[in-house]
Amino acid sequence: MMHFEFPIEGGNFLKAGSASSQLKKILKQLNVDPRIIKRVVVAAYEAEVNVVAHAYRGIIMIDIDTSRICIQLVDEGPGIPDIGRAMQMGFSTASPEVREMGFGAGMGLPNIKSNSDELSITSEVGKGTTVKITNYLEQ
C-alpha cells in the first residue's frame, strides 16, 4: 500500500496537470498495465483541471495497492449545485475564459466517469467538492 499527496492550486493553469504527470510517472515505475495507466491518468487529469478551473485550492490523494488505484480530490470551492446535470454529456460549468484555454469544453465529469471503474462525487455548495475515482488492476 502506498500513499501520495500533491497540492493543487486553484486558478493556476500553468501547473494544471502536474499532479497527474507525477501520478503517471509513479504508475509507470510500478509496471501497471499501460491501458490502465491511461484510464487512470486521463480521469485524474480531468479532475485536476476541474479543481484548477473552479476551486480555490485542493489536494489530490493517491492510494495504490496491488489490487486498485484510488484517487481522491478534495477541494475548497463553490461546489457543484446539481451533480446529475453536471454529469450530462456536453455540460460544463467552465467559464468562457477557461474554455478559451482549451480546458473544460464539456468533457469534464462524463470523461472522468468513462475512465474510472468507480466514481463518487459529493459536493456542498459554497464549501467544496470531493471526487473519488477508483480503478481496479485485475479484472
Next chain:
Amino acid sequence: MDNNTFHHALKIREDLCIGCSHCMNVCPTEAIRVKNGKSVLIAEKCIDCGECFRVCPVSAIIIDHDDFNRIFDYKYRVALIPSVFTGQFPDEISEKQIHSVMMELGFTHIYEVENGVEILVDAINKYAEQNPVQRPLISSFCPAVIRLIQVKFPSLVDNIIRVKPPLDISAGFIIREFAGSGIPAEEVGIFYVTPCAAKIAAIKDPVGESSSSISGVINMDFLFSKVLRQVKQKKSDTCAIPTSGELTARATCWSLTNGEASQLSGRCLAIDEIHNVIEFLEKIENEELNDIDYLELRACDESCAGGVLTTSNRFLTADRLRNRATNRDKAPVQKHPEGFRDISSEKQFLEDNISIDPIKPRSILMLDENMAEAMKKMDRVNRIMMLLPMVDCGICGAPSCQALAQDIVQNNAKIHQCIFIQKILEQKGEMSLEEGVSVMQDIWGFSKTNKYRDLKGI
C-alpha cells in the same frame, strides 16, 4: 552484437573515452553511467538517438558501419540513398556528378529512398481510414522515436502506424525489380547510406519486421568525403544519367521537418528534436490533446537534415532540398534506358506488403515486473532520495540523484558513491579517507583522481 536483445550501432571506444561524462549528461533516457573513468552504455535503455555522439569532445563514440568493400561481394551493387545525401553537397556539384562518382566507386545502381513515398502517402491515408478510432496516429518514420515510445511511452505503441517507412518500401521494390529480370536476390547487394545510428539499429535489429532486405549500411559522412574528394580531384564532368528517376517535390522533402505532416489529410503536426518530441508525447499520453490526427515525430533538429552522420549545416541541407523540389518541373528529365521503372508500376505488390507487426512496449521505467516488488523498490527509492542532496552533480557516475537512487535499489550502485554522503561518513568515522578515495577511483579512474597527489599548493 553487444547484447542478445538490442543492437546498437553506437559504440563507446574505451581506448579513446576520457570519461568526461558529457554524454551521460545529455542522454535523454539516462542510458549512460561512468565507471572506472569510462562511459558505459546500458543497452536496453539506449534508443540510438545519437545525442551522446554529438557532444563527445574526443570522438570516442563511434557509429559502426559495414566495410565499404563488402559491396563487391555482390554482382549488382545498389546504393540506396536518402535525399539528404545529395543535399550535403554544395550547389555547384550536380546530382549527376554525385551519381557518376558513386558509379566509379563501384556501385552499379543508385536508387533514392524517397521513391517509396509515392506508395506510402496513399497507404498512410488508407491506414487512417481503416483505423478511425486510434488517434493521434504516430509516424513510423524515425526509428529513434519508435524506440523512445517503446521504452518511455509504452501506452502509445499502438498509436504508431503499422506501415513500413520509405526505406523498406524502396528496398522491397529494388529486390522485386531484379527478380523481375531473373536476377536472384543473392546477387543483389543493397547498401543504405545512413544519416544516423537509429536507421542502422532499425536495419540490424528491426522492430515490427522479422528481417530487413538491406545487405549493408554505409555512414553518410564517410561516403560524403569519399565522393567529394573524387569530385574535387578530377573535376569530374562525366554525367551518368541517374538510374533512380526523378523524385517528386513531396518525396524530395519527405525526410525534412513537415515533410510528412504537410502531405497527409486531417490535422497533422510535425515535431522535431528529441526533447520537443518527449515533451509532446507527455501531453499525448495525458490525452490533453484530442483533436490531432497525425504526428510526424523526428529525433533530430531539422529532421534527417540534422542527422548525426550529416556533414553539411542542417539548415543549408534543408534549403537545398527545398530548392531542388521547387525547380523540379523546370527541366525535363532524362530517363536512363536501363534505369529502374517507376515505383508505381509495383504499387499493388508493395501495398500488399506494406504492413509491419504490432510494436511491443519494453518499458525502462518500471522498477520491477512484479507490482508488489516494484512498490517495495519505489519505497526504497523514495527513502534514498530523501538522503541525497538533489543537486544532480553527476560525481557518483550517474546522471541524476534519482538515477543513482534507482541504481542503488537495482543493486547497480552504492549509496557512498554520493560525494555528500561520503563526506559525512568520513566525518562520522564510518569510512576512512582511503576508502573514500578508492570509491572515487572506481568511478572516475586512477588518473583523474590523482592529478593533485604530488603537488604542494597551487
